[in-house]
Amino acid sequence: MTDMVNTTTTSGPRTAEAGLITRFFRATEIDTRLLGMVGALLIIWIGFHFMTGGLFLTPRNLWNLSVQTTDIAIMTTGMVLVIVTRNIDLSVGSMLGLCAMIMGVMQAKVLPELIGFDNSATWFITLIVGIAAGALIGCFQGLIIAFLNVPSFIVTLGGLLVWRGATWLVTSGQTVAPMDQTFRIMGGGAEGSxxxxxxxxxxxxxxxxxxxxxxxxxxxxxxxxxxxxxxxxxxxxxxxxxxxxxxxxxxxxxxxxxxxxxxxxxxxxxxxxxxxxxxxxYGIAVPVLITIVVGIVMTFISTRLRFGRYVFAIGGNPEAAELAGIKTRWVTVRIFTLMGILCAIAGAISTARLNAATNAQGTLDELYTIAAAVIGGTSLAGGTGTIAGAMLGALVMQSLQSGMVLAHVDTPLQSIVVGAVLVVAVWLDTVYRARAK
Known part of the structure; x- marks a missing residue:
């Protein structure tokens, strides 16, 4: 009897506390999974702050961290829609590199001969050409996936190799520099803030x-x-x-x-x-503003437009979506076209920041983009994902990379950590989905 009384007494406050926390989250409707990511991010930041002797949580490093995250954050907003529909895009890094090289050649070699140096329209024409190139590449891959029924893994794996080779062929492996002064504003720095x-x-x-x-x-x-x-x-x-x-x-x-x-x-x-x-x-960097705008637009597309509802319907049940009258093939084409446009925007920011277009741009970015989306709660099984979570996942990935560089961690070990984090993220997603059933 004594044991029973003690058990009841000690469990009472715990139950009340758990009930209070539950009521708080229900009232505020805060996503607990997203909150867990924020907690993990804070742990990473505090841990690296001590490991680097107080260098990580400084205005300088946090400002640089925000700028360095922009490329992956922009691309991962599109990767969410790709993965939600049970597809994958392994070519995003190569697409970024090719679009960046095309934009570099346009403003350093082509446009100066057509409209002269330092023309006020150079940056705009360059950006339009780069976005058009990204859209065409993405549309081409989407058509093959949707209408030729070739798995996206194979198509984009081929794209990873093809577009990387095309990047080299554009200039025979040469680096193109410098970039237009107005165009460089998109890269951040003193003038880009x-x-x-x-x-x-x-x-x-x-x-x-x-x-x-x-x-x-x-x-x-x-x-x-x-x-x-x-x-x-x-x-x-x-x-x-x-x-x-x-x-x-x-x-x-x-x-x-x-x-x-x-x-x-x-x-x-x-x-x-x-x-x-x-x-x-410095204030807010221009690439950070661009990323925020892209995030808001992609959130609006995925949650407010009919296209976004179609994407999640296809991811939830492709057969049912087809029977409901959704043109699933054309939705797939538009998703990959949008992915190409986002890669071009990320390529423009990367080129502006480097003040050059190089053959190495975007290398392994597909790994970080997919990892950011998965860490942000996008399920590889399809049907689930959020733009905000994916962008937060991009910040987590870049924080790991930046922190390890500041802590003088060897490059091979950095790759091991990133790979391990990706595996753990997928495992946690599997556990979460199993408990949600």
Whole structure:
């Protein structure tokens, strides 16, 4: 009897605590899986901060980390849709390299002969040509997969080899440089950042959008008679979102231009050089803004448009989607076309950041892109995945890579860690799906 009383007494607070936590997550509707990824990311950051002697969690490294993540983050938004439909794209790294080389040749060799050097339209024409090339490559692969019934694994594995070889053939293996000055803005750096004032403006606008989105969702739920979140949960989500946004802006504004760049800027603009130096904040990098816009657009496509619903319907049950009248083959073609466009955008950012187009661009990016999508909760079995989760997965992958470089981990060991993380992510996805049944 005593044992029974003790057991009941000790389990009571635990049950109440578990019930409180459960009610909190139900009220706020926070995705626990996404929250787990955030927790894992914080553990990685704190761990590397101690391993690197305090170098990781600094404004400089976090700013560079955000810029370095952009390529994979952009491509992984498209990889989510590819994997959701039970396909795979192993050619994204090679497509990035080919599109980057085409854009490099356009602005360094072709356009100067047609419209002259330093033409204001060079960057725009280059970007359009690169995006068109990516769309054509993706569409070509999608047509083979959809209408010739060749498995996507084989088609894109062939594409990995073909497009990488085509990259070399464009210039016979030569590196193309330099890039157009306006085009380089997409790569970040001192000229490719918007500064402190505009960063705060962007942050405030983002907070207003968050508040407006939550209020609109509440009105829509009331309109259609759906259950609403408690008012305190709405306030909590607004405060949490705004703190995270403004905190990221503060970190970006805490990283200043190097003294030599600041001095040249002061001389060019006739600004007196103070004895203490001139602190000019970088602010948000342009490639980070581009990535955020791509993420918002891809989220809208996948959750608000009919095309997005078709994608998830095909992933959930291809036969049922076909019987429901969905043109599954053309949806597949559009998915791979979209994937090619995203690879071209990522290639433009990569080329702008390097100020050159090289044959090595995009090498192994297919591994990191797929790993980011899987880590972000996209199931290889199809039918499940989120754009936000995949982009967070890209940040996790880049954090691992950047942290290991700062910690002076050997390159072979870095590959071992990345491979192990991918396997563990797939295993966790299998466990999660098994428990969800």
């Amino acid at each position: 918007i500064g402190a004032t505009w960063s705060w403006i962007v942050g405030i606008i983002a907070c207003l959008f968050v508040i407006g989105g939550i209020l609109n969702a509440r009105r829509q739920r009331k309109r259609f008679g759906f259950p609403q979140r408690p008012v305190w949960a709405e306030y909590f989500l607004v405060i949490l979102s705004c703190v995270l946004i403004l905190g990221a802006i503060w970190i970006a504004n805490s990283y200043y231009w190097p003294i030599n760049i600041a001095r040249r800027y002061a001389e060019a603009n006739n600004i007196p050089w103070p004895e203490t130096g001139l602190d000019i904040p």
